Amino acid sequence: MFKPLSLFIGLRYTAAKRSNHFISFISLASMLGLMLGVAALIVVLSVMNGFDRELKQRILGMVPHGSISAYGKPIENWPLLVEQLSQHPDVVAAAPFIQAQGMLTSKGVVRGALVNGIDPVIEQHVSILGEHITSGSLEALNQQRFGIVLGDLLARYLGARVGDKVTLVLPEASVSVAGVVPRLKRFTVVGIFSVGAELDANLAYINLEDAAKIKRLGDGVDGIRLKFDDLFVAPKKVKEIAASLSGYYSSSDWTRTHGNLFQAIQLEKRMIGLLLFLIVLVAAFNIVSTLVMVVTDKKADVAILRTLGATPGRIMRIFMIQGTVIGVLGTLLGTLLGVTLALTISDIIAWVERTFNIQFLNADVYFISYLPSDLQWADVGVITFTALVISFLATIYPAWRAAKTHPAEALRYE
Known part of the structure; x- marks a missing residue:
């Protein structure tokens, strides 16, 4: 079966068992870090969306949207x-x-x-x-x-x-x-x-x-x-x-009574989303470090490929494919895990509360007494797309370094 050479070698490097186990461990850690970052981002944003929904449907369903009164x-x-x-x-x-x-x-x-x-x-x-x-x-x-x-x-x-x-x-x-x-x-x-x-x-x-x-x-x-x-x-x-x-009539609306709560939830959603996005960014930097070490480990292979006529662009694509595979696997697994948890987190927390007789959200402190979750596919799409783009961008510099490898210098001490 015909395969482009860059794709064939890139996938082979990804699947091969390396003699350097530390690099294999770092590759796995990069993928797991990206997976957990994406999953955490999906779950937390779903919970924040749940709080936002409950505020609109329950709290604002009980209090007046607006009211008219005489002076x-x-x-x-x-x-x-x-x-x-x-x-x-x-x-x-x-x-x-x-x-x-x-x-x-x-x-x-x-x-x-x-x-x-x-x-x-x-x-x-x-x-x-x-x-x-x-x-x-x-x-x-x-x-x-x-x-x-x-x-x-x-x-x-x-x-x-x-x-x-x-x-x-x-x-x-x-x-x-x-x-x-x-x-x-x-x-x-x-x-x-x-x-x-x-x-x-x-x-x-x-x-x-x-x-x-x-x-x-x-x-x-x-x-x-x-x-x-x-x-x-x-x-x-x-x-x-x-x-x-x-x-002479005066008016009032829900923003005067519960507007601060709504704004606080919106602000918390943005800030928590930003913080968890940094986790995804850190995982992407791990991909950079992984590929840098792989490039160092494969200098001899790169030199041989260059000697056999491989162009710098082809060498660059080999390592970009390897890094992209790590990013795609981590992102897709994280998306699957995040969606599963977001759909079941309310039942899981309720089960934990019943089993261990504890209460995470006290109605005396919080405006609801249970953990809501509202999975929005638009958020999932944005998170997945962003993680894939970041993972792809993280492969560019290490792949460019590999393409700059000089065959003579790489083979001098082999």
């Missing part, structure tokens, strides 16, 4: 305003809300919480809350007076289950014959939700009418929550919408 007073005509905002071309849905910060107490335990008054029917159009109810139901807020839905971690801290009573303590004080006392109201737990994030520890929901009575808003609400198709247009669009309404 210093409740919105009385909110049904008309909700209908008007829902017809805006950039708005997917709109829903009223009332917000109160207070403390929830149960069985002697006190926890701070952000309590949202919502309409359970309308809320499901702007939030993923209804999809993550693990016990009870969201609709029960309409069926029972002064019912409350708690986050999973918040319910655990309070030791509360569906059917138990919890007391809401609001910071607004009331003056009575006994003096100044805080405002208290007992609620019945009618549901528990879990989104696997920090929101589980500090968020609770009550019926919109109950919230209005507690805050003494009458028929008014604190604001209107908006959901957009593209959450990245929310900061700009919500300001435009607020400015276009008749009256």
Whole structure:
């Protein structure tokens, strides 16, 4: 079978068992280093993509993309305003809300919480809350007076289950014959939700009418929550919408509450990607050192080939092929390993946590309590292509040195 001479000799040098075992070891180490660097880069970027996805789908699925509120007073005509905002071309849905910060107490335990008054029917159009109810139901807020839905971690801290009573303590004080006392109201737990994030520890929901009575808003609400198709247009669009309404309205968006977290993830993804890219670069430099030693070891062979008529270009291609084979094998094995781990890393970590009874991500510290992974083939393509290019470029200098070998000098001491 016909083979180009450069390809034949290059592959033979790669597959041959060398007398110099140190060079063989360095070649293997170069390939393994490249493989591990590529695999690590794919896995870590997939995990960072997973965090980014969870932030968008879970955290930003629970908090408002944007909101409209009146300056210093409740919105009385909110049904008309909700209908008007829902017809805006950039708005997917709109829903009223009332917000109160207070403390929830149960069985002697006190926890701070952000309590949202919502309409359970309308809320499901702007939030993923209804999809993550693990016990009870969201609709029960309409069926029972002064019912409350708690986050999973918040319910655990309070030791509360569906059917138990919890007391809401609001910071607004009331003056009575006994003096100044805080405002208290007992609620019945009618549901528990879990989104696997920090929101589980500090968020609770009550019926919109109950919230209005507690805050003494009458028929008014604190604001209107908006959901957009593209959450990245929310900061700009919500300001435009607020400015276009008749009256004095202020606007807010998700970048004010969770924008720093999103930016931090994006920055960490870039920095970690850069650091792991340096690992791939170091592995490529190992290919350079491997080929330099191979060229030194094969000086006599190169001299004989030159004597037999091999051109400098052919000699250069021989060693470039050898280095490229190392780079291609390392990159492809690393890609295969990285893709496999990226697709299974969530299950592997979950198994480790169950087996050894440990928790890597605590929801009290991190915004989710499990390790997500989102393999994006575009990232895999960029990483693989970059590693192959770097591996190819790493072969140029050693191959050029081999092509510069003078037959007479190389054979002088043979």
